[in-house]
Amino acid sequence: MRLAGAVAGAAAAVLVAAGAITYAVAGDDGAGRTPSAGSADAGFARDMAVHHQQAVEMSYIVRDRTEDEEVRRLAYDIAQTQANQRGMLLGWLDLWGLPKVSADPPMAWMGMGGTASGEDGALMPGMATDTELEKLRGLDGKRAEVFYLQLMTDHHKGGVHMAEGCAARCTVGVEKRLAQGMVEAQESEIALMADMLEERGARPRP
Known part of the structure; x- marks a missing residue:
């Protein structure tokens, strides 16, 4: 119950914040300027949307590979x-009239263009490779739980790095606040997943 309550509380806080931000005006940076296609605001929105999509995918995979209620609850909270x-x-990209796909390499808005190789499908920090996703699909029970928790820990660490970049570089207030909320929520979940791994006789990957 300790873990379940903490996960539910963290997820609820993020969703409440997200709900408030949904109704906020994200049309400009507060000075009447709409973000440009090459801005940190647009880059973060594009890249984090892709990053998040993989987390959703991994969470639905593990939900079908285990009967463990704690892992299934965590996966559901992350996916939602x-x-x-x-x-x-x-x-927000639609609101700004900006494309959802850019010719710039992932993470260029953080000065990391070209450092994310995209090898085997891993486009950005923390993302699982296509090979790792296929492995997760082939596991079940405790083995699926451990591998998911390890993959999601890496994924969250990459997400925190990106969100910290937006909190420092983005100019649209509501987006900066969303990014900071991501940092706090995902760091909390990283700690929770470390506990869950320990309970299963495992550890995060080095």
């Missing part, structure tokens, strides 16, 4: 929270 946030990010 990140699908909601992804919709907001894509909605």
Whole structure:
């Protein structure tokens, strides 16, 4: 119950914040300027939407590979929270009249263009490779739980890095606040997943 309550509380806080931000005006940076296609605001929205989509995918995979209620609850919370946030990010791009796909490499808005190789499908920090996703699909029970928790820990660490970048570089207030909320929620979930791994005799990957 300790873990379940903490996960539910963290997810609820993010969803409440997300709901408030949904109704906020994200049309400009507060000075009447709409973000440009090459801005940190647009880059973060595009890249984090892709990053979030993989987290949703992994969470639905593990939900069908285990009967463990704690893992299934965590996976559901992550899937729902990140699908909601992804919709907001894509909605802001529409509001700004900006494309959802860019010719710039992923993470260029953080000065990391070209450092994310995209090898085997891993386009950005923390993203699982296509091979790892296929492995997750082939596991079940405790093995699926452990591998999911390890993959999602890496995924969250990459997401925190990106969200910290937006909190420092983005100019649209509601987007900066969403990014900071992501940092706090995902760091909390990283700690929870470390506990869950320990309970299963495992640890996060180095």
